[in-house]
Amino acid sequence: MGFARPSVRLPSHTGSTWKRKGTESPSMMMMMMMTCECLSAQTPLHLAVITGQTEVVACLLAAGASPNAADRKGLNSLHLAVVSNYSECLRALVTLARQPVDLNAMNYEGK
Numbered sequence: 001m002g003f004a005r006p007s008v009r010l011p012s013h014t015g016s017t018w019k020r021k022g023t024e025s026p027s028m029m030m031m032m033m034m035t036c037e038c039l040s041a042q043t044p045l046h047l048a049v050i051t052g053q054t055e056v057v058a059c060l061l062a063a064g065a066s067p068n069a070a071d072r073k074g075l076n077s078l079h080l081a082v083v084s085n086y087s088e089c090l091r092a093l094v095t096l097a098r099q100p101v102d103l104n105a106m107n108y109e110g111k
Contacts, residue, residue, distance in 0.1 A: 046075075046076075049080045052084065052088075057089050057092045061096040081093060
């Protein structure tokens with residue numbers, strides 16, 4: 001199964017959540033989502049991979065998320081896809097990333 005690069009379209013939102021000084025800024029919301037990290041230093045891309053959400057993985061990659069970003073254990077999104085046995089997520093990570101993917105990256109334990 002091949003993946004087409006998704007066109008990232010954020011919903012038009014008129015509520016105060018995306019409003020700032022009278023202009024909508026969904027791109028700012030997407031940027032905040034991409035840089036937000038939880039306590040284990042996992043990015044939204046990490047979370048999408050470990051939950052097997054291939055379409056979300058594809059959208060985040062299209063928006064510029066880094067598959068090489070490491071969590072607090074040094075695991076990147078590829079490590080998590082392999083460990084979780086999500087081959088579709090792994091395929092998306094390798095084929096849709098907008099930047100070179102480090103296939104030889106090791107975690108902080110050298111694995």
